[in-house]
Amino acid sequence: MDYKKIAETVVKKALKLGADEAEAYLENNREFEVNVRNGKVETVKQSMTKGMGLTVFKDKKLGFSYTSDFSEKALEDFVEKTVQLSQIATPKPWNGLPDLKKGKPRDLDLYDPSISKVENNKKIKVATKVEKIALAYDKRIKNSEGGWFGDAESEVFLVSSKGISRRTKSSAVTFGTGVIAGEGDNMQSGYYGSSKAHFKDLEDIEYVAREAGKRALEKLGARPVKTQKVPVVFSRWAAPSFWSGVLSALDGDSVFKKATFMTDYLNKPIASEQITLIDDPTIPRHIASTTFDGEGKLARKNTLIDKGVLKMFIYDTITARKAGVKVNTIAQRYVYKGTPSGSLLNVIVNKGNVKEENIIKGIDQGFYVKGLRGSGTDVPTGNFSVGASGFWISKGELAFPVDGVTLGGNTLELMKNIELVADNLEIRGGLNSPSFKVSELIVGGK
Amino acid sequence: MNIYPHPVHSTLSDSQLGQEELKELLAIAKQNGGEFAEVYIEHTVNNNIGLDEDKISSARRGVDMGVGIRVLHGEKTGYAHSDDLSLDKLKETARVAGLIASGKAKQTDFDLKKQKIPSYYMVKTSPDRIVPAEKAKLLWKANSTARDYNKSISQVYVSYSDSNTEITIANSEGLLVNDVQTLTRLIVFVSALEKGKRSSGYAYKGGTLGYEHYNLELATELAEEAGRMAVAMLPAEDAPAGEYPIVMAKGECGTFFHEAIGHSLEGDGARKKTTCFWDKKEEMIATEIVSLADDGTIPGARGSINVDDEGTPGQKNILIRDGKCKGFLYDKLNAKLMKTKSTGSGRRQSYQHYPIPRMTNTYLMAGKDNPEDILRSVKKGIYISQIGGGNVSPTTGRFVFSVPEGYLIENGKITSPLKGIQLMGNGPDVLKNITMVGPDLEISGGGTCGKDGQSKPVSDGNPTLKVSKITIGGAKVRG
């Protein structure tokens, strides 16, 4: 199928039916996934999917539809219904497609043509091997949630009535394993995986397997502690969850509605001077990078928090126009099934210059957080409360595993109380942070 | 009422996938020796309208159409799907799914027999036939009612959504089933702001319900309930942290049983021995006043199913009876491997997914304790009006739930509202601490459950009950 042509036809048809502006966002994807358990293949899944989202504006009213049915009749119905749908919406002066600069997106090397040439048997071998090594890691590991391997290729076309026509292709590949240590009432699971844009960049199988095994083992015998106020270290594994809560409070439209506790903090300090937080979706070959975003804007780097000072909120074209600010951040789509909304793609908290082990050494009694249940930040109030697991720190060492506790406080206070930032930043996914120490926080337990 | 003159066009009805074609696809899927083959055809239309800041902010429609073909061979599953319904593409899809097996085709002679199925949906008027402008009236009514409810109401968000899913399932055991699953939901969400204090409230109705269940009176009712909750929570104080007895109000706390208990009783975890209850069948895992059911046959409930996504009729399954673990929820594959029968729990998000064991409508069954006595029995504790989002590990049963509406109980009476309540603990422990259960079971409007990357509509319910002690994580340290 000529997808570009289909997208163009749909846009033309929408204009013909009376739309003032129209934009088609079309995706064509291929996916493969295998799951093995206890050395045996359990599932193999292969798929080809396509779909298109159509946005129309008529008299400043927005209509949106999507479809995976590309037959001629269905597409006609699709365009008609979308234009009709726009008519029940309320007109808004800020509605309309973005004004995009023409020009070629940068090639970020996000597509690995070799992935589709890797034989399925080789993929199955990776999934089998990673599970096998994890199971053999320690004799207390008794059971498996399985090993997996998956890869995907995605092609995106964006065509708008403003003369924009863009296309990009990307790939993703992932593998990992989950194992269970212990027995009876004392079972703990540990997962670890590696996800990259290129097959060759995947982490070592042995390393991934050992990390999964380690995670299950280290939690064995975890217990709550008494409620107390102590220094808390957010490890680089737990920190991304925390930052995602902070970022949800930076949504531009929530600021406009004064629905977030961050509303009045633009250009004011919100965190310790050691915190600089950027969004950089332009890192070559990185799985969280993109050449253009859900609105067709070329990707670029933004600084949200600069040495503790809040520098910008998160907007898409429409929320930015509504608030009367210049568009800055990335707009993301939930595949072709949604309209773009302001977002961040590849968040990086800059690293500090302390070794994590030295941070721990400096704490007499404290809590080292390895996992959070949720992000913890209540956006309207800034109250922070979240379930956590990790290790108790005693006399500068990780003493015993802890689970079933909560961390509580105020998000702004917590960020201002960040005393030390470690040097252990690793860019693995879309949210990357080094470990950091908060001078004191309530650990709620028994 | 304004309705579209004709049923909506669907490529599916044009695709001419008749019984002969389905049989041919099943035969191709089995040509490598696979033991079982299945074709799942889906056409879903969903509609959503949102109102925010006194404006209809979104009006959306979506069509998902495709075919998923599954081949089972021993413990192995081969799955492939296509959104191109041409017979050639579907034959290729069947071939790819069949590659999970390697050998010669076993006998593939069977006849497809169309099954009669019961109906648990309460649908007279399909919502996809109602024009969007008609649905928008519900939103405007809820918006104005909520704004008039109280001066402190500062934001109102209303959302109406519906979906209509036509499925056809055919398998190499000769099963052929059609079902049309309709879901509708109206949600009102409000924020209140007064003297710098903020709170929020919500109310909703949803289910396998036709559009005839939605009208302006309902919109008014939901808006007032959302307003009531937000105003009630405005003066809320930080919750105390520590261990307390709690009383859960009827109807809106069932999420707890779904998340913290139900997921540990799903048959895939039981087979893999990865959940905390896998070896507890016929053992006491709760106090003897605890009985838990998963029932896909409640008329109109959001999790109800005439058939599951493998064509097995929906049914009522008792998971815990009088404290004893009675069994697990199974799809076909896990049932076969555990040498038992499917419990009608094989569900999938769409044609792009293979079925896995899932819950439908999960609830704590009614008991005998008077709800007033339950409240009176608590000297100092927490009253949970509704449970919000949660996070649970099925391996350990450990959970954290937020509580959007909760109050202090002092000397058997509900007193001041509390914010930031977090319920913490693990499922097995809580089951052993349920000391009173009322007769007043109520099923909620339900929500959406996520598992292994697949979302599915479910509902849950509970009568008034007491948990003798549970850990409350809150911002305030006791003492």
Ligand SMILES: [Zn+2]
């Ligand atoms: Zn669930």
